[in-house]
Amino acid sequence: MSEDVVEMDRNDLEDLQQRNSLSATSSKFASTNKCAMVGFDDDLLQIKERLIGQSSMLKIISIVGMGGIGKTTLARNVYNDSYIVHYFDIRAWITVSQEYNVQELLTSLLNSMTDLGHKLYEMKIEELKETLNKKLQCNRYLIVMDDVWETNAWEEVRRLFLDKNNGSRIILTTRLSNVAVYADSSGPVHHMNFLSLEQSLKLLNKEVFGEECCPSELEGIGTTIAKQCKGLPLALVVIGGLLNKSEKTRAYWEYVAKNVKSAVTGNYDDFVEILSLSYNHLPHHLRTCFLYMGVFPEDYVIHVSYLIRLWVAEGFLKPIIPKSLEEVAKEYLEDLIDRNLIMVQDRSYSGELKTCSIHDLIRDLIVRKAQEEKFLHVMNQKVKISPGIIKN
Known part of the structure; x- marks a missing residue:
């Protein structure tokens, strides 16, 4: 670790924060439209093929990778794909997280499938299960279980989804390989890889400039910044948001390049929060x-x-x-x-x-x-x- 990173001057950090008033993004940034779908084309195609494959049995597709690598982004883009939307009769998305409550998960599921509204909050857990059972019984469904941390959490929720032999699917995202394998040991786990330098630069430029081109005088230093993010989409998105709100001068970009990791891990609570979850667990x-x-x-x-x-x-x-x-x-x-x-x-x-x-x-x-x-x-x-x- 460079001395600049370990002992970055406090005034520089404060200056960096003041000059770049990037509004806080959700810790679930990947589930929003902000995170561009860059570098995941092959992943998207592979998941779609498994969703619409020939098997009519209920299939579980596990997506696994470290925090910030794009699991939720991939799942969200598959979930919202126009063909997938029309292929499945019912779609629902639930975020499980480290602290989960089965009744709350059931309520969340039914909220996205029905128009029962506040009535759901008056139901007991057995009523919720029965309502979900009836809703899924004759429909081909796609359920996304995002951010699963425990095999127990999967086991409790999994038994709610009946196999009606109609091509229904469940997508599970997790950081833990043992959870992914436990969910479905019969199928291959989909491992997320780091972005290549070319993909990293493309994502960074998209976050900073949108559809516009990067000025030629910033291309070289932009490549340096992208390279320092080591292929991690979350880091690229955070740095991209910082650069988007700052002065687009070579001097400033060189400053960011020098302190890129301090800018990511020191200034943005979302980044720290996402990766710290793994440590806390x-x-x-x-x-x-x-x-x-x-x-x-x-x-x-x-x-x-x-x-x-x-x-x-x-x-x-x-x-x-x-x-x-x-x-x-x-x-x-x-x-x-x-x-x-x-x-x-x-x-x-x-x-x-x-x-x-x-x-x-x-x-x-x-x-x-x-x-x-x-x-x-x-x-x-x-x-x-x-x-x-x-x-x-």
């Missing part, structure tokens, strides 16, 4: 291991065997008899990977993890969170474990 035994990843430099390819030795030496692992600490560490690491917080770089032919890495913006948030919790401290551009940290 971590069980305690994984938090210290995750925060420890901040000691590695940006873009560093981490050898798993070395990482495991470090975790063991630091005392982060909770013994699980009869497993060795190395086995426990591998399970911890796989869990973090399943949560899309750590990226696999290489596996052996047998599937054994060899190397891994973390996205730069995730790393910045790790360092920020670790400093807040006094787990890490930054000195002379190097991140170190703070003395006296609490271990498991």
